[in-house]
Amino acid sequence: MGRRPHVLKGLAGVIGLIGFFSQLSLAQTPSVQFATAPDAPIYLQAEKISVVQHDNRTALEGKAVLRQGRLSLSANAMQVTFDPDTGATAQDIFATGAVVLVDAKGQISRAQQAHFRVQEEILLMRGDVVIENQQADSQFSSLTGAQLQVNMRTGQSQMLAAENTEGGGASGAPNPRIRIQLNP
Amino acid sequence: MTTDPRRHTRQVALFRKLALAFAIFLVVVLIAWSDPQARFTSVLSELTEDAQNGIQITDPTLRGTQANGQAYTIRATAMRQTSRPAGTLEMDKPQFEFADPQGPLTARAQAGSLDQTSNQAVLRGAVEIRDAACNIIRAPVLTFNTKTGDFTAQGPVRMDGPSGTLRASALKSTAKIHVFSNAEMTLLPKEAR
Numbered sequence: 001m002g003r004r005p006h007v008l009k010g011l012a013g014v015i016g017l018i019g020f021f022s023q024l025s026l027a028q029t030p031s032v033q034f035a036t037a038p039d040a041p042i043y044l045q046a047e048k049i050s051v052v053q054h055d056n057r058t059a060l061e062g063k064a065v066l067r068q069g070r071l072s073l074s075a076n077a078m079q080v081t082f083d084p085d086t087g088a089t090a091q092d093i094f095a096t097g098a099v100v101l102v103d104a105k106g107q108i109s110r111a112q113q114a115h116f117r118v119q120e121e122i123l124l125m126r127g128d129v130v131i132e133n134q135q136a137d138s139q140f141s142s143l144t145g146a147q148l149q150v151n152m153r154t155g156q157s158q159m160l161a162a163e164n165t166e167g168g169g170a171s172g173a174p175n176p177r178i179r180i181q182l183n184p
Numbered sequence: 185m186t187t188d189p190r191r192h193t194r195q196v197a198l199f200r201k202l203a204l205a206f207a208i209f210l211v212v213v214l215i216a217w218s219d220p221q222a223r224f225t226s227v228l229s230e231l232t233e234d235a236q237n238g239i240q241i242t243d244p245t246l247r248g249t250q251a252n253g254q255a256y257t258i259r260a261t262a263m264r265q266t267s268r269p270a271g272t273l274e275m276d277k278p279q280f281e282f283a284d285p286q287g288p289l290t291a292r293a294q295a296g297s298l299d300q301t302s303n304q305a306v307l308r309g310a311v312e313i314r315d316a317a318c319n320i321i322r323a324p325v326l327t328f329n330t331k332t333g334d335f336t337a338q339g340p341v342r343m344d345g346p347s348g349t350l351r352a353s354a355l356k357s358t359a360k361i362h363v364f365s366n367a368e369m370t371l372l373p374k375e376a377r
Binding site: 041045048049052060080086090118 | 350365372
């Protein structure tokens with residue numbers, strides 16, 4: 001009977017540790033909210049848009065920009081693929097080279113490439129992903145990782161580390177882990 | 185019966201004069217025929233005289249073959265030959281039909297011209313192209329090569345299709361690809377399709 005307080009103290013300590021590490025885990029992958037507009041039309045702009053006939057794909061070259069609501073995705077080039085059966089429904093939009101995602105809140109995300117799965121409403125950014133948060137009340141100023149996945153329906157996102165840590169980041173630098181720079 | 189020894193000589197001389205006159209007549213007819221400003225009476229029932237534009241053909245149909253062997257047809261409500269450049273036909277409400285393996289391609293406009301030498305057709309005014317993929321391309325001016333099927337469009341170009349709308353400042357198209365310059369494409373949201 002006399003050992004029960006010690007057991008309770010130990011249990012409380014374990015629970016406290018679990019809570020601490022769970023908070024630490026959350027801090028490593030903070031939930032970044034994007035201002036999306038999933039029901040708005042998608043506008044694509046470029047210096048040159050090539051529609052390949054009977055191939056269900058369209059290529060954008062030169063200052064390619066995608067806008068949906070107040071969300072903007074720019075890149076050196078993009079490619080849109082359509083449903084091969086109907087040719088009407090956009091399925092995938094691939095962006096390559098100097099990809100920049102800017103939302104209405106002024107949150108800027110940079111990557112080397114992006115893949116917008118239009119029907120699934122998922123945007124995946126890959127390659128040295130950096131989110132720069134310019135909001136004064138934000139918890140962090142920058143977030144770095146290998147992949148950023150944005151749910152375009154809810155606006156919620158998830159930063160992921162590189163799956164293969166041996167090769168480092170996409171640029172070759174050892175950057176396997178997610179890095180966060182907190183605001184003081 | 186005395187025979188005139190020069191009779192045969194005179195007949196030959198007369199024949200020569202007639203032959204010369206006939207040759208001159210033929211030359212005059214050819215020159216007159218080649219002059220679009222010349223006035224002719226009705227040659228065929230479908231030909232009418234137009235003092236300003238030369239001969240006009242109503243509801244003509246021209247058929248040709250592209251370099252790839254596919255046939256094309258040109259129809260118009262009226263067609264007339266113009267003096268400059270030579271060999272150019274002006275058309276009212278022309279309609280081009282190209283037989284494409286993927287389906288027919290049609291182009292129509294308010295007016296147009298066809299240079300038979302260079303195989304270049306220029307369509308003007310509310311130009312509209314429809315392809316087998318249900319795309320409709322609209323432009324104010326469009327230049328067609330009837331041999332290759334390639335075309336270019338200037339001015340505000342718009343393409344409406346099943347997936348949305350594409351606007352551009354210019355279009356250059358071949359049998360395989362449409363290339364739009366300074367373009368903006370709108371993909372309709374799910375609910376609008």
